[in-house]
Amino acid sequence: TIVIRQQESRLTYFRIVDVAEDEPDPAVWGRNFPDQYEAYIKTVRTSELVRYSEFGRYGGSEAFSKLDRHPDLVKVFAGNPFGVDYREEQGHLQALRAVQETKRLGDAKPGTCMTCKSSDVPRLMKRLGAARFYATPMKELIAQNNIKHAISCADCHDSKTMALRLSRPAFAEAMRARGIDVGAASRQEMRTYVCAQCHVEYYFRGATEKYLVFPWSKGLRIENIEAYYDEIKFKDWEHAITKAPMIKIQHPEFELWSSGNHARSGVGCADCHMPYRRVGSVKVTDHWIRSPLMNVQNVCATCHRQSEAELRARILEAQDRTYQLLSQAERAITDAVAAIEKAASEGATDQALAEARALHRRAQIRWDFISAENSMGFHSPQEAVRVLGDAIDRARQAEIAALRAPRPRR
Amino acid sequence: TIVIRQQESRLTYFRIVDVAEDEPDPAVWGRNFPDQYEAYIKTVRTSELVRYSEFGRYGGSEAFSKLDRHPDLVKVFAGNPFGVDYREEQGHLQALRAVQETKRLGDAKPGTCMTCKSSDVPRLMKRLGAARFYATPMKELIAQNNIKHAISCADCHDSKTMALRLSRPAFAEAMRARGIDVGAASRQEMRTYVCAQCHVEYYFRGATEKYLVFPWSKGLRIENIEAYYDEIKFKDWEHAITKAPMIKIQHPEFELWSSGNHARSGVGCADCHMPYRRVGSVKVTDHWIRSPLMNVQNVCATCHRQSEAELRARILEAQDRTYQLLSQAERAITDAVAAIEKAASEGATDQALAEARALHRRAQIRWDFISAENSMGFHSPQEAVRVLGDAIDRARQAEIAALRAPRPRR
Amino acid sequence: MRPWTGAGLALAFLAGTVLGLGAYTFVYGKGYSYLLDDPAACVNCHIMRDNYDTWAVATHRTVSCNQCHVPASGAAKYLSKARNGFLHAYAFTFKDVQTVRIRPSNQRVLTANCQACHTRMVAMIEPRSTAPSRFCFACHKGAGHGF
Ligand SMILES: [Ca+2]
Numbered sequence: 001t002i003v004i005r006q007q008e009s010r011l012t013y014f015r016i017v018d019v020a021e022d023e024p025d026p027a028v029w030g031r032n033f034p035d036q037y038e039a040y041i042k043t044v045r046t047s048e049l050v051r052y053s054e055f056g057r058y059g060g061s062e063a064f065s066k067l068d069r070h071p072d073l074v075k076v077f078a079g080n081p082f083g084v085d086y087r088e089e090q091g092h093l094q095a096l097r098a099v100q101e102t103k104r105l106g107d108a109k110p111g112t113c114m115t116c117k118s119s120d121v122p123r124l125m126k127r128l129g130a131a132r133f134y135a136t137p138m139k140e141l142i143a144q145n146n147i148k149h150a151i152s153c154a155d156c157h158d159s160k161t162m163a164l165r166l167s168r169p170a171f172a173e174a175m176r177a178r179g180i181d182v183g184a185a186s187r188q189e190m191r192t193y194v195c196a197q198c199h200v201e202y203y204f205r206g207a208t209e210k211y212l213v214f215p216w217s218k219g220l221r222i223e224n225i226e227a228y229y230d231e232i233k234f235k236d237w238e239h240a241i242t243k244a245p246m247i248k249i250q251h252p253e254f255e256l257w258s259s260g261n262h263a264r265s266g267v268g269c270a271d272c273h274m275p276y277r278r279v280g281s282v283k284v285t286d287h288w289i290r291s292p293l294m295n296v297q298n299v300c301a302t303c304h305r306q307s308e309a310e311l312r313a314r315i316l317e318a319q320d321r322t323y324q325l326l327s328q329a330e331r332a333i334t335d336a337v338a339a340i341e342k343a344a345s346e347g348a349t350d351q352a353l354a355e356a357r358a359l360h361r362r363a364q365i366r367w368d369f370i371s372a373e374n375s376m377g378f379h380s381p382q383e384a385v386r387v388l389g390d391a392i393d394r395a396r397q398a399e400i401a402a403l404r405a406p407r408p409r410r
Numbered sequence: 411t412i413v414i415r416q417q418e419s420r421l422t423y424f425r426i427v428d429v430a431e432d433e434p435d436p437a438v439w440g441r442n443f444p445d446q447y448e449a450y451i452k453t454v455r456t457s458e459l460v461r462y463s464e465f466g467r468y469g470g471s472e473a474f475s476k477l478d479r480h481p482d483l484v485k486v487f488a489g490n491p492f493g494v495d496y497r498e499e500q501g502h503l504q505a506l507r508a509v510q511e512t513k514r515l516g517d518a519k520p521g522t523c524m525t526c527k528s529s530d531v532p533r534l535m536k537r538l539g540a541a542r543f544y545a546t547p548m549k550e551l552i553a554q555n556n557i558k559h560a561i562s563c564a565d566c567h568d569s570k571t572m573a574l575r576l577s578r579p580a581f582a583e584a585m586r587a588r589g590i591d592v593g594a595a596s597r598q599e600m601r602t603y604v605c606a607q608c609h610v611e612y613y614f615r616g617a618t619e620k621y622l623v624f625p626w627s628k629g630l631r632i633e634n635i636e637a638y639y640d641e642i643k644f645k646d647w648e649h650a651i652t653k654a655p656m657i658k659i660q661h662p663e664f665e666l667w668s669s670g671n672h673a674r675s676g677v678g679c680a681d682c683h684m685p686y687r688r689v690g691s692v693k694v695t696d697h698w699i700r701s702p703l704m705n706v707q708n709v710c711a712t713c714h715r716q717s718e719a720e721l722r723a724r725i726l727e728a729q730d731r732t733y734q735l736l737s738q739a740e741r742a743i744t745d746a747v748a749a750i751e752k753a754a755s756e757g758a759t760d761q762a763l764a765e766a767r768a769l770h771r772r773a774q775i776r777w778d779f780i781s782a783e784n785s786m787g788f789h790s791p792q793e794a795v796r797v798l799g800d801a802i803d804r805a806r807q808a809e810i811a812a813l814r815a816p817r818p819r820r
Numbered sequence: 821m822r823p824w825t826g827a828g829l830a831l832a833f834l835a836g837t838v839l840g841l842g843a844y845t846f847v848y849g850k851g852y853s854y855l856l857d858d859p860a861a862c863v864n865c866h867i868m869r870d871n872y873d874t875w876a877v878a879t880h881r882t883v884s885c886n887q888c889h890v891p892a893s894g895a896a897k898y899l900s901k902a903r904n905g906f907l908h909a910y911a912f913t914f915k916d917v918q919t920v921r922i923r924p925s926n927q928r929v930l931t932a933n934c935q936a937c938h939t940r941m942v943a944m945i946e947p948r949s950t951a952p953s954r955f956c957f958a959c960h961k962g963a964g965h966g967f
């Protein structure tokens with residue numbers, strides 16, 4: 001009722017405890033900010049709290065195996081750890097568990113894998129320095145420094161001012177390479193930058209250093225990223241079937257978003273994944289970070305006049321179009337893989353297969369840019385489909401090159 | 411000054427002459443509505459009045475030959491009249507001249523070709539009846555009924571009330587086939603329907619009847635249109651090189667628009683091509699129908715807060731993405747054509763080439779749905795690129811099928 | 821937002837008053853603001869704050885809330901005020917309102933008011949003989965509340 005609301009509006013300002021810098025435990029911060037805390041801890045249980053299938057088709061918070069759902073992926077990722085264990089992602093508070101449990105890389109995970117998974121990281125990185133942090137095997141890192149918190153407040157906030165902050169070096173380094181000083185970021189930009197510390201494509205530089213790098217110096221489009229990797233002749237792995245030098249793309253949310261109309265209009269990650277929520281007379285940022293499809297009225301309707309049903313329909317339509325071409329690209333890639341395999345088995349030489357392999361690399365890096373991205377194209381609907389159309393073209397050309405590859409005469 | 415404005419605002423009501431029903435001459439209507447008339451007659455000279463290259467890349471009002479600019483088209487349209495003469499379209503008042511001058515179909519044009527080109531048509535159709543109008547050779551039709559006016563007022567307006575009206579039967583017939591009664595259309599719908607009488611895909615039913623039909627009974631998406639043509643086993647022509655049964659798509663503006671977010675939001679053709687314009691103290695509908703790129707401030711800025719430069723950039727970005735895949739699809743199609751030609755020349759049988767030919771038809775109808783559409787994808791950016799990605803997939807598969815087609819042993 | 825049929829409305833109103841809550845809000849929640857024409861009255865409800873703030877920077881800050889949101893004519897004016905006053909007071913009291921969205925009925929009221937003030941400007945495009953092609957703010961999004 002009104003009385004209670006008017007009280008709430010005062011309550012939310014008390015500071016009960018002083019939170020230490022880099023405090024990893026959200027419960028401590030929560031004493032000062034119960035609304036944000038209570039919302040945030042829901043990220044550990046999103047899948048129990050909402051039946052996703054009632055809202056969306058392509059995301060959600062259940063860690064189902066993508067390999068079981070799309071068996072072709074095993075062939076597509078042949079020889080890469082993602083062909084071993086690859087799941088739908090969950091809420092932030094599941095991050096630490098997930099990185100430890102995944103069979104991907106098993107016990108061979110470097111410290112770098114911990115970078116985006118725990119609020120103990122800011123503290124640790126300061127103590128060890130980023131380079132040493134990355135180079136230490138993850139198991140050791142955890143054991144020696146009893147890392148026990150998943151992503152939380154310290155990853156995004158300065159404990160004194162509560163302002164948003166960048167708690168990891170990789171993003172700032174990558175932006176500098178693009179000539180952008182993140183120190184000068186506006187408040188609105190920070191509402192995207194905090195996310196872009198983690199929701200981005202990355203690779204590890206150096207066999208032992210495992211230094212975390214975002215491949216952005218030529219730009220954020222897939223063509224720019226490909227050019228970067230080509231220039232340094234980088235490959236994540238050699239494809240087990242085609243022997244092509246491959247790149248694995250991971251969660252390029254920031255990169256894809258940046259090419260869309262929402263980014264052009266200054267609409268950032270937090271605007272859609274952390275909308276304002278009224279709690280009595282004050283507005284707080286909803287810290288239950290999750291799929292906007294579960295929350296369309298609060299997320300989209302602030303800016304769009306259309307009904308909730310209409311807005312949901314737009315998301316799904318954009319995603320369905322993306323999914324159609326994504327599937328066609330996947331089929332084109334598996335066809336190309338089969339054709340190259342056959343050509344090789346019939347004795348086509350490496351030289352004869354060079355073109356087909358190059359095309360396989362080009363097709364798959366494009367397909368993966370949309371496949372590994374987590375919005376099924378919504379973050380930039382037309383760009384997503386453009387990239388997939390290009391992927392299809394190159395995958396089919398790879399198949400053609402393999403068919404044409406001369407076989408030795410019998 | 412105010413006095414003058416007030417006079418103007420009264421002036422706009424004077425009815426100097428009574429305009430007869432179906433009056434074909436715009437000058438007569440113009441006596442009552444000078445603002446609209448003076449704007450409308452600019453459509454005859456748009457290309458002189460604006461240097462298009464300063465605004466856009468893919469449209470404009472100069473009747474340059476698309477065949478000269480894209481020589482590949484001659485191969486793509488081999489055996490079809492569009493391979494003979496195919497130009498960029500101009501303003502409405504050029505329509506009559508253009509249909510008479512084009513070498514496309516030369517003197518073999520049926521009356522149907524006149525349907526969307528002259529304001530003499532409403533009057534004539536009432537007298538002759540649509541069926542007879544269509545079946546009469548165009549030359550005769552013109553000679554016998556001295557058709558001399560291009561598209562104008564009578565094509566869109568009721569002379570008594572000035573309300574929008576549908577002056578041709580094909581659109582109403584096609585909508586009825588979809589279960590929609592255009593008689594019940596709202597005013598806002600009419601602001602799109604008047605355009606959809608002409609800016610749509612069509613074909614002629616019957617070798618002698620040449621009855622005008624819009625292939626919509628299964629829906630407006632390209633997949634629906636293709637299904638319609640497949641069901642009636644229709645082909646516009648047999649491809650001269652591949653011998654595939656082909657469909658030629660024409661200006662499907664209405665169909666593509668209907669799949670976009672603007673249509674979803676109730677934004678119709680007139681909103682962008684006939685924005686309101688202030689004349690003194692009254693608003694009138696700008697009858698200089700042309701590319702919105704020449705008029706972004708008035709067209710887009712009322713609904714979108716972004717700067718003129720930003721809005722122009724969005725149009726061009728959406729078009730550039732479309733153009734990239736359009737070009738890739740074109741190349742894929744010409745490669746397929748060459749591969750089928752080669753296979754046939756090496757003796758592959760019709761049966762062996764059946765699959766390749768079917769795929770050629772499917773690829774090209776999709777490519778043409780975006781190529782013949784006049785907004786270079788802007789009317790529905792993501793859908794346009796989705797359709798092109800699908801076209802590329804099928805064109806490359808046609809090439810593969812041709813490569814695989816068994817040749818007779820020597 | 822749930823549509824309000826005349827009957828349901830009357831019923832709810834009755835129940836509301838019987839419980840005395842309608843009255844309570846009307847007074848404590850300053851529901852009576854609806855009877856005033858001073859925009860400040862609207863922001864007696866914090867939930868109207870955004871709308872007030874955006875109006876205050878819009879091209880129409882010289883125009884009061886009610887000149888746009890309430891029918892110009894006497895009878896309809898007070899009926900609408902009572903109705904909205906009650907609905908809003910009711911919602912304010914019982915609903916956890918997250919996003920405020922205008923009702924279609926009130927969109928029609930708005931458009932009539934736009935036309936009333938801009939009669940001449942739109943005389944040509946919106947002859948009184950026909951219903952407006954659509955709400956004015958389909959295009960003039962910013963008129964009332966900036967962008
Ligand atoms: Ca997820």
Ligand SMILES: [Ca+2]
Pocket residue numbers: 469470471472498499500
């Ligand atoms: Ca043109």
